[in-house]
Every structure is written in structure tokens, then in C-alpha cells.
């Protein structure tokens with residue numbers, strides 16, 4: 001059996017819900033469906049989850065949220081109307097949504113989770129009815145009955161490992177099960193949500209629990225692209241990606257699936273496929289544990305801005321035992337998390353997300369490094385972008401780094417630093433923020449337009 005997860009854009013209106021029904025009907029393997037809350041219908045629309053958050057905040061401020069909730073009810077009602085579903089379904093959805101406003105709000109986070117989860121919970125009721133109406137018998141599955149038991153970390157709950165045993169029996173449902181994504185129940189029976197975008201996590205957990213043949217994640221893109229389409233014109237598609245490659249890419253801004261979200265399915269060996277609800281016939285991007293053919297290639301080029309680098313120089317640093325540890329200790333004391341630490345004989349840089357470092361903290365860190373480590377020079381370089389060139393097969397290739405550096409130099413981009421991950425699955429180039437797009441474009445065209453290093457297909 002397959003577990004299919006549909007994101008918010010796939011459920012935004014009645015036409016989208018009909019596409020979901022057709023997709024599920026097209027393959028009898030699709031027996032467990034996980035849904036997000038209805039998303040945006042257009043760029044200036046508001047996601048149901050965001051509206052629910054606004055309602056919850058109003059209640060917590062002591063304001064009347066009835067009108068705001070009526071807008072949410074209407075989002076569901078319009079889909080319900082267009083699909084001509086039984087009245088009882090809408091009555092249940094309305095009662096559930098409106099009823100949540102009166103729930104116990106003494107615990108802020110817990111109350112907010114109850115509100116946030118309402119989008120998914122009612123989308124599942126609606127989709128189960130829509131499937132049944134379209135000729136595919138389906139039922140809404142209540143996460144509490146199914147055993148989705150999570151920690152009480154409201155807003156960032158995690159599944160209890162012991163939950164898998166009961167969840168496994170979802171494979172024995174005698175019709176299609178429609179499961180709301182994004183939340184579970186803690187041991188005291190309170191709703192607790194995963195982090196935002198958490199329906200992906202639900203899908204992945206269920207795929208692992210039932211030992212699915214495939215976890216299909218339906219979204220609104222045909223496939224993951226080799227580079228960000230906002231930076232590179234019409235980039236080629238990635239047909240196959242390993243979880244490690246995906247992690248490296250999503251770290252630097254690839255946002256299709258969050259690596260933590262797919263972890264349960266990956267661990268259970270369930271292949272994942274990212275597909276487009278609007279064009280389900282397209283092959284999509286598969287996430288597989290390893291590439292069948294190992295060849296020297298780059299699978300993706302990602303980039304992220306907003307980094308800075310603390311540069312530290314001290315003569316004879318290489319002979320000083322514990323220098324690196326003491327430097328990192330200062331950062332740890334200041335609660336700063338770092339990303340990379342390129343180093344030389346007498347110098348070391350620490351790359352970190354710039355948002356963590358306000359000017360007071362920055363001066364304090366610089367002073368501490370000077371005083372406590374006796375550094376000769378300390379400086380902070382702001383506004384850096386990191387370019388990640390990723391591919392498991394890269395370690396088998398000769399000249400892949402040369403291709404990237406030559407491309408950067410030809411484009412007139414100065415490389416501020418470079419780092420090859422010890423696993424040789426990625427190369428990182430630090431460039432000035434203003435050079436980010438130029439850097440990605442030049443590396444992309446060197447690898448893909450000149451045909452050097454890819455098995456990806458357009």
C-alpha cells in the first residue's frame with residue numbers, strides 16, 4: 001500500500017479536492033491519505049492554519065473571535081457546497097470549528113495547538129466525504145483512536161516510539177483512511193501539533209508504521225529542481241535524491257521536504273516520491289536510500305544568505321592545543337550555533353547564521369576572543385551567502401571542484417571561503433551576499449549547460 005500526503009495547495013478549493021479524489025481513485029494502492037489544512041488559493045490569500053492561529057490569539061487576548069472563525073467555516077463550506085457533499089458533514093465541521101473557541105484556554109500553548117490542528121482535522125472529514133461521494137469508500141481516521149501518541153511539547157511535539165505498534169494496524173482498514181496531518185494527542189489526551197509544515201511528518205510516520213511500499217508526497221511542483229527556479233531559469237529536474245543529499249540541499253534553502261519530516265520513512269526504508277497534484281502523471285522526484293548507479297555527479301546546487309563569518313588569526317595557532325575548542329566554547333557560552341569552521345595554519349573562521357549576532361553580542365564575542373585566546377586579529381565579515389554543491393557521487397569525480405571554482409572566477413565572483421564536507425557529499429563556497437545569484441547561475445551553467453556532471457533529466 002501507499003501512503004499519500006496532500007499539502008495545503010492541493011486542498012485549497014473544490015477543484016483541487018477533486019484532483020485529490022481522482023489521484024486516490026487512480027491507484028488502488030493508495031489506501032492511506034494524509035491531509036494538510038486548505039492552503040492559499042492565490043498569492044494574497046491566507047492559509048486556514050494562519051487564520052486559525054489568528055483566532056486563537058484573539059481568544060487569548062480576550063477578544064471575540066466568532067467573526068474570524070466564520071471566515072474559516074466559510075472556507076470549508078464553499079468546498080462542501082461545490083462538491084455537493086451530505087449536509088451532516090458540514091454540520092460536524094462547523095460544530096467542531098466553532099466549539100474550539102470555547103475550549104479551555106488556561107494553557108496558552110495547548111490551546112493554540114487545539115486551534116491550529118482544526119484545519120487538518122476538518123480537512124480530513126471533508127476529504128473522506130469527498131472521496132466516498134466520488135466512488136472511493138473512505139473514512140476519517142481520528143489520530144487519537146489510531147494511536148498517534150506524541151509528547152506534550154506543544155507546537156513541536158514528537159511521536160512516542162511506542163506509538164508505532166498501534167499505528168501499524170492502520171494497514172488493515174477496509175476502506176481508504178483519511179488521516180489529518182500535523183498533530184497527535186499526548187498521553188493526557190490533549191492535542192499537540194508538530195512544527196509548522198508538520199503534515200509531512202504525519203505522512204512519514206504513517207508510511208513507516210504500516211511499512212508502506214511508497215510514501216507519495218503531493219505538492220504543487222513537478223519535482224525538486226537542481227537549482228532554485230527563482231535564481232536559475234528553467235532548471236532541470238532532479239529525478240532521484242538520497243536523504244543525505246536532500247538534507248544538504250534543504251539546509252541551504254531547498255524547501256520541498258524538510259529532512260526531519262522524512263526521517264521516519266527513510267529509517268523504515270520506505271521510498272518517498274514528491275509529486276505534483278496538478279500533474280500527477282509526471283514522475284516527480286524519488287528519495288531513495290542510495291543511487292543505483294554511482295557516478296560522479298552533482299545533483300543539486302543550493303544557496304542561502306544571511307550568514308557571517310568570525311575570522312580569528314593567531315600566529316602558531318597550529319601548535320596550540322585546545323585553541324579550536326576554546327574558541328567554540330566562547331560561542332557555546334554565548335548560545336551561538338555555528339555551521340562551518342574552515343581553518344588554516346594560523347587562522348580559523350567560524351561561519352554562523354547572522355541573525356544570532358546583534359551588535360552587542362558581536363562586540364562581546366570579539367573582545368572575549370581577543371582577551372581569552374590572545375588572538376592577533378579578529379574580524380567579522382557580514383552578509384555572506386553559502387553556495388552548496390551537493391552529490392553523493394562527487395567523491396568519485398576528478399575536477400568537480402575545479403569546474404565550480406573556474407565558473408565562479410569567470411563570473412567575477414570572489415570566493416570568500418570554501419569547505420568540502422568530510423564526507424565529500426558537498427562543497428561549500430562562501431561568497432558575498434550580493435554575488436549569490438551570480439554564483440549559483442554560473443555554477444549551474446558550468447555543470448548542466450556544459451553537460452559535465454549530471455544524470456538529471458529536463
Ligand code: ASP
Nearest residue numbers: 036049182196197198199
Ligand atoms: N497546516 C500546517 C501548517 O501550515 C501544517 C502543514 O500544512 O503541513 O504549517
